[in-house]
Amino acid sequence: MLKSLCLLCCCFLLLSCTPPAANNSSQLTEIYQRNSLRVGILHGPTSYYIGVDGPTGFEYELAKSLADRLGVELTLAPSFDLEDLLEKLASGQVDFIAGGLTLTPSRLEKFRAAPAYRWINEVLVFRQGNHWPRQLADLKHPIVVMKHSSHAESLAALPDHFAVAFLEDAEVDSDELLQKVVDGSIAYTLTDSNQLAVNRRLFPQLSIAFTVNENLPVGWLLRKNQDDSLYSVLIEYFGHVYQNGDLVTLEDRYFGHIELFDYVDTLKFIQAINQNLPKYKKWFVEYAGNLDWRLLAALSYQESHWNPKARSPTGVRGLMMLTLPTAKQMGVQSRIDPEESIDGGSRYLQLLLSRIPQRIPLPDRLWFALAAYNIGWGHVEDARRLTQRDGADPDKWLEVKQRLPLLRKKSVYQHTRFGFARGDEAAMYVENIRRYYDTLVGVDERQQLESLIEQQRLKLEAELTDAIDSTAEPVVESPAEVSPPSS
Secondary structure (H helix, E strand, O other), X not given: OHHHHHHHHHHHHHOOOOOOOHHHOHHHHHHHHHOEEEEEEEOEOOOEEEEOOEEEOHHHHHHHHHHHHHOOEEEEEEEOOHHHHHHHHHOOOOOEEEEEEEOOHHHXXXXXXXXXXXXXXXXEEEEOOOXXXXXXXXXXXXXXXXXXXXXXXXXXXXXXXXXXXXXXXXXXXXXXXXXXXXXXXXXXXXXXXXXXXXXOOOOOOEEEEEEEEEEEEEEEEEOOOOOOHHHHHHHHHHHHHHHOOHHHHHXXXXXXXXXXXXXXXXXXXXXXXXXXXXXXXXXXXXXOOOOOHHHHHHHHHHHHOOOOOOEOOOOOEOOOOEOHHHHHHOOOOOOOOHHHHHHHHHHHHHHHHHHOOXXXXXXXXXXXXXXXXHHOHHHHHHHHHHHHHOOOOOOOHHHHHHHHHHHHOHHHHOOOOOOOOOHHHHHHHHHHHHHHHHHHHHHHHHHHHHHHHHHHHHHHHHHHHHHHHHHOOOOOOOHHHOOOOOO
């Protein structure tokens, strides 16, 4: 990634910080005239999807930021099929394609690439517990990849002495292929490292056999037969978001907390979702207030692993691990009562949120509140002051979490307002909750989908039964079976 960021920075220094004038460029003129930036974007958890609060995703936020910078509307052409988007790009229906696309030689022959903004590895994935291939020669089954994907190109481009059998599936996407590895339908697939990191939250059984390609550039694609106006804007834009830290912040928001993967912990958490969470879910939902109940549940798991009788050496207790003063402040009579603990913990977290400056946007405000739940707002403020002292932004969680560990050092904490704190533990605490929350959201959405499918199945069965009953011949009793009238 560092290589691409250095390139972006150099490009940025060569260009003006303000967007180029529309009347000097034909494609940019069209964008301003229609007041719309048309972006072809791939559906998927690493690029674009519809979340609880509407459209979201790493690629979506990058594209939305660009449209806002140009002062035009963002018009999306979402698709699950890359070939469909490439056709739209070639025919001029979209201005560029975003979707975490690896800049392969084949794609660069046909299209123009904007500056690379991420670098990924292509890794061979198998199911934990199965035969572990250490190299291509160890493969016992074909590798299955998505048709027309960069992974298919990579496998086809292997030298003859490394050539392997692989199959292209046109009916599935990369996420579905990873699920097929988990359920045993296929033995191997090739995927991007960031895609694997996202899916491991739900499927910890996914394991890396080995890396096939390293440090592959990722970028947006444009048409080749167009002027340089939009391309120049993209060079300037990526230089800008790198220099002001927005790109790194966005990467941290979507991928920073999932880089470290713990197989055992993730597996235990998913088991707890199925076995323990149902006992307390109704109270998480009831007392969530303005919070997402799943975030509250993730916080509780980090605190107590959903053990209502949990107790720490420092005396905090219960599902939400409240201290005695906090319990008294929140009116909690019994800290080991699950309902009282969840109610008190939720109100306390919302109280902390209300104390954080309103200028700090979500989700950073939430991460600050979680850190304060762990070590207190005073210590978080000390870390924010250290961040400001270093010339960084004290309103960005990414910057502050890097300074939290300094609160352990005497040379630092003796000059802070609130003194010593286990700031490194607080930073890890927040990142753990973020991982648990992402996993819980994924599991909950899958369960809702499965429930909806089951409801539709039962409804169709009932409708089919009613239809059969309504067309059946009525049963008429024979005269011999008719009882004579009573006298």
